[in-house]
Amino acid sequence: MNHSAAQAIFGLNPAWIATTVFIAVYALVISEKINRAILALLGAGLMILCGVLTQEAAIRGVDFNTIGLLLGMMVIVAITGKSGVFQYVAIWSAKKVNAQPVGVMIMLSLVTAVFSALLDNVTTVLLIVPVTLLITEELKVKPYPYLLAEILCSNIGGTATLIGDPPNIMIGSAVGIPFNDFVIHLTPVVLVILAATVVVFYFVWGKELTTTEQARRRVMSFQESEAIKDPRLLKQSLAVLGSVIAGFVLAHSLHIEPATIAMFGAAMLLLLDNYHRTAEEQAHNVHHSFAEAEWVTLIFFLGLFILVHGLESAGVIQWMAQQLLNATGGDFKITAIAILWGSAILSAFIDNIPFVATMIPMIKSMAPTFGGEQALMPLWWALSLGACLGGNGTLIGASANLVVAGIAERAGQPIRFVQFLKSSFLLMLMSIAISHVYIWLRYL
């Protein structure tokens, strides 16, 4: 194993130090006893203090493109959310199907999937779930199937684009895969998975969902236009969001990184939302917009990148990649399918962000074996589909699942782990089976 430029303490092998720190952090993150951002920062600090990395090397390990893209999108969504546009779309979609309970479930699932493809999954469910609870209460139907469908469709929709789910942002940034390639290679299979999932919901839960004419009329009388709190901000937000997405589409040909586009978009929207305010109002408003960003996630990413870079520079990642290649006999097809299913099963139980952070350098190091970086593309799609869709396997598989469960609990509609597992795990396996067929037919 290689030694890093830094000097490990007490002359210990840096590979052992890096592995010990990484496993300890990973185990504590899984135990959920201590906040994951604290653990990632502690682990990153230990990598430096124990001499696995120098501070300069640690900073080089941080993928600021991922962090910038996440932060920029978080700020844009925080400001856009104030306009009330997401509630508008949710109510509009429910009324489009005459507030029929099954139709509402399907429409809200599709809206969740589309929003998740363009925004962060957690943000999407935070915006959609409260309106869903309001509509189901008015319709006097059980919210569980709606929430379950929204969780699953959020993770499915997020898989479709570069910006939809953190694993895709990380893969896209680390490998330099442009926005359009994610759309070309992942969106088709995601549409098939989404359609299959919605059909299952229609047949399994559809018959149970009935309501009265009176309740339906109540929802139909909702005035979605009243949900728009700030029409001026709405126009500005949609213009910036649209420009940012157009920017992602053109980014590759313009040689601009996604983080630059997202951060510039955030800066533009902050300017539009603040230029007409007093200095005091601006200070308050800008503080609020930045405070809305999920700093725990961002700091977690920061620490995690340093932790993984520690493992990488100590030679542990290369060793792990070799073990995976030995297990698959160096066969490309078996490796791709193993990554797809392995990522899915593991991501159902553990956080997919540290998992993907570890897998990226592992897969990168396989390039010489499989004939160069371009040949690895199917492995990246397998990792993305496995890690993103695997999050649907259990209630703890993805952040969005836990966020919905938390809101549901507070609303007096708790989602039980086993109850969720019975439906979600089978639907997750179905989505991976579809992905398996897709990867096999298109790439192998």
Next chain:
Amino acid sequence: MNVSTIMNPNPVTLSVTETFGAALALMRDRRVRVLPVVDLQGVYQGTFDFHDVWKTLLPKAVLLGMDSLTDLSFVSDAKDILTEKLAEASTRSVGEFLDVPIEPIHPETPVKEAMLLFYQHDGDIPVVDRKTKRLVGIVSPWEIIDSLR
């Protein structure tokens, strides 16, 4: 000057076993907005006020306090549903509504502390004996103002 010198030592109280409907009727009859709730031994259990009433009548989703649903300007008022909810709640015991009791103050608490609590949230504040936890009085903003004249 502390709370014991200004409090009303004979507040209208409610037993935990009383119903929501009886509590509302008592609030209307005695023209009070906050009712301290006590058990059979007179030990303070919490308060019943209009916050509990609105919590019962409003959609649960809007009570979650989430940024994405802070107003109900787009919904329609359905009197039948609200009447039904109120009737359903009326037979339940007030004990079920005491999930967030107001932190009581004590007879020896300085009046300034009571003023600060009134500044932070509206509503009369129960006064509880520190040792026995029994309700010994209640303070409303008017008792403070009147004591200063």
